[in-house]
Amino acid sequence: MSATALAAAIRQRRISASDVVEEHIAAVQRVNPRLNAVVADRFDAARAEARAADARVAAASSGEPLPPLLGVPCTVKEAVAFAGLPNSAGVVARGGVPAGSTAPAAQRLVEAGAIVLGATNTSEMCLWVESENRLYGRTRNPYDPARTAGGSSGGEGAAIGSGASPFGLGSDIGGSIRIPAFCCGVFGHKPSRGLVPTTGSWPPCDDGNRPLFAHGPLARRAEDLMPLLRILAGPDGVDPLAAGSGAGGAAHLGDPADVSLRGLPVLLIDECWPLIASDDMLWARERAAGALAAAGARVQRRRMPRLRRAVESYVTTLARTSGIGARDVLFAAGAHDVDWRALLRRGGPHTVATRLLLVAEQAHARLPRRWAERLIEAGECIAAELSAAIGDGVLLEPTLATTAPRHGRTVGRPWWLAHVVPFNLAGVPVTQTPLGLDPHGLPLGVQVAAGHGRDHVSIAVALELERIFGGWTPPPAPPTTVRTDELVRVLG
Template sequence: MALSRVERLQVWLFKALTGLLFALFRFFSPRGSAALSGKRLPPVGHPLLLESATQLARKIRRKEVSSVEVVQAYIDRIQEVNPFLNAVIKDRFAAALQEAAQVDKLIEEETGGEDILEDRLPFLGVPLSVKESFSLQGMPFATGLVSRRGVVATVDAPPVALLKRAGAIPMGVTNTSELCRWMESHNHLHGVTNNPYDLERIPGGSSGGEGSILGAAGAVIGVGSDIGGSIRMPCFFNGIFGHKTTPGVVSHDNQHPQFSGRQEEYVSTGPMCRYAEDLLPMLRIMAGPKASMLSLDAEVDLKKLRFFTIPHDGGSPFTSPVSRELIDAQRKVAERLEADLGVEVREVRLPELRYGFPIWDTYITLRDNDGKPPRPFAELMGDSGPPAWPLWELLKWLVGRSEHTMAAIGLALMERTHHSKPAPFIIQQKEKLQREVEELLGTDGVFLYPSHPRVAPRHHHPLFRPFDFVYTGIISILGLPVTQCPLGLGEEGLPLGVQVVAGRLQDHLSLAVALYLEKTFGGWREPGGKP
């Protein structure tokens, strides 16, 4: 299936524009911090930092360790690594210690026993990090926008409130890309966040601050959101677990920016963590009353699942080829599944995946049922004031006067290339892909798919390959749950990983596979540790 002349022209225009923007960026932007070049994070010193949230909560309930001890260990670690990472942009350490002391007092006075506490407060006394685009009472709520400097959240976003109600203690908020619309967590309000495995590389976006601090063992559980890969890319680049929930299960209220058009059909809020066993209990809490939509209590026999592997998107002109290292890692997963479980992992090819970016770009800009389009990105950049004028912002950026990043300016410029009506051919490809995937998965199938064409890129390099996110983005448009799983460290000491995709509302299947992959491939590895 060849691209039409119009589509080939669109590809050329996109690539020409991004190439120009990248060249301008390389010429005019300052170099990275020489002080961090070649530096590595300090090793993890405190043993409590190497426990899952589930294990920490159990030890706290049993008085084997106090919540104050756990919270203090994480405060010390954040203070140790954050100067290297710039992941946590505002802490609440004093309040967290007070809340931890209250937890310890509650446990001392509890007469109902450990089981009562576990049922009512499953994460009692456990530290929690929160993406800054979620409203966390008393914390900044700017999403990297300079004009929102000083905006403070007055309420808690629903999933944050539910985790707090379950006993978790927020430690602070973490950095994002500007307005959560880019795969690198960089903005002119809080600066650039670094990858804990290589400080000269990106942690991903938009939940990059979460991914960075979790990967560095400065947090154990966190909250992220995902409409194009904003949970999965940071989890992949930082070697941790994350779950993009079936859309509509976890509330995305009280996030900034708000979603519009039909974007609410594709956005998901979900857990991010270092240990796979924390994913399901976090999701159960974050979903609240809608947890009943998922079969989270069902036992999963992996030997009875049907497994598939899709090695790449078929050679899209928009995306980079998947690296041999990642193809080999995914092949090893398939081989271990067959050897350990006695299942067949069938390789399939879905030709429509070649159109992943046009599909994502088309559907993310569709009008809602009332005919209202999504709010233009230039308007979001202007916040409550007039919309940004991207060409003017580009000129200002060239002389160091713009408040916006090159990525945001580029997105606003590209937005102007959108057609007023979606192309029928792209709609057809998406509908065909949707049918094929649903028939493939059913209620007992999962497939493996690359998380990204390459391991964590160097800072600002995504400006030159802006469409590589579509390996995660297309799964969002299909409305499927997917668990991002680490697979150890690769040739350069950077995390490897794979997406495990299940059918709609079958989140428990990919979560069960995540537990197996953690046991088989070792899960999260400490930065600077052995591959």
């Protein structure tokens, strides 16, 4: 069931919040030993909150409005502050440090009645597409544990994709919502720039990298995305982008029901990426485009050669506009300074991906200022061209070049970001949409990007694609293992 359907059933007293929460706790306990998605739980508190929700429903008079998510369980990315839960983003030096307050985006879910079950795993410092760190370990894909669940919100993707959570809160600075949602076969939405406040995430945003960053929802059903976005949206008085003139908020969000697919421009970009998508990924995109064309949309194709420089422009923009680097983040967390010798040594408190990142950061600092400025300008041109090309329509694009890669295959290969980071540069909304499974049982999917402030349009397209292709497909049950002593007892 979707979170929306669960909330309605709880309000109508067809099911109890206690039962819903207990079932999802049982699901977490069942899948987590295999997946390592939830790294800190608050099950006792969640049970108490569920009992309170049931009491509130019982005491409500007929027709009395109740919070829209009352009694519905969820999970929150560990890097997003939630009071009492750890907030380390997988950094060993920060391990065990609980958040003293709750991020505005997470607090809005609580105020809407949601019950947080626990915090989910991330990549170290949220800076890679594989959710692995030396504090919590590696998160595995619910469809194939030998493959990545994505990152940096990989714990969220795995929890929701396995059915252990109806929805969750993630963050995206370079595909960190969309990649896990894709790898784990669920929906994820990166909101328009400035729509949802970035306050309360660790590592913290600054004025330089904030335009690339967004908090947003992941969900197993598309119908939850717009209600969740309405809850999350709006200024918080801290994030300057969320307080800007273009921030909008819930009152300015459109309605997916008002979107007509007839005549809607649907753009496909061909042969312009540094990492060409596989046949399976392109086939999934073509099927999605064909389904929209059958509904009356106008499919168009074009080339955008500038996209070949998207990754280097994105990396340079992130490195040169932010006032704090990865090394500074680690030092502020209490980690020992990492010298070149430590970077090359095996083991230690940092993953290989982080050590390579620190090496690249040092090398990038030596890039001549003139070259860096040109790359940043190229990123601005890419963003402007991409936004203009999308216009009032949508753009369909594979999320990765292949289905979920095997663990470690992305490390040291920044070109895996090629299909996601242009949309961070442009600040446009993107809805990651599942499109069934490939012949090997791995999720397929497509990014649906819309114009800035037109989140309802990309979500409307996701709803139509879910109707046609079925959306989230529950992963197969893991093989049952039987202990030898138990087998002997059964066989006599």
